[in-house]
Amino acid sequence: MQLSTEFWVQILAYACSFAAVYGRLMVRIQYLEQKMDKHNNLVExxxxxxxxxxxxxxxxxELREEMLR
Incomplete structure (x- = not known):
């Protein structure tokens, strides 16, 4: 089975797209984790x-009671 150049280009494009989406997702998750840490710190x-x-x-x-005596 011979795989064409178009196939490999398409696979590479999909891999790059997946990496970009994954990268953005990880950045967003880290941002949300930082916000959660700030919130938890505030609650404490x-x-x-x-x-x-x-x-x-x-x-x-107690002081008020002492003054009234």
Whole structure:
């Protein structure tokens, strides 16, 4: 079975197209991973902030009780 030059050119074109699409897809996935990391970091920081806020409110309430005595 003899494969023509046109066949190999077409296979090469398909391979280049596939590589280009794959490359763009990988770049997009990396971009989304970076956004997810930023979001997760923000969620962790907000959680810590809420814990700190709760502690501060508790201390304020204690001071208010001491002042009322």
């Amino acid at each position: 920081r907000v959680y810590q902030l809420e814990a700190s806020e709760k502690n501060a409110h508790h201390r304020i309430d």
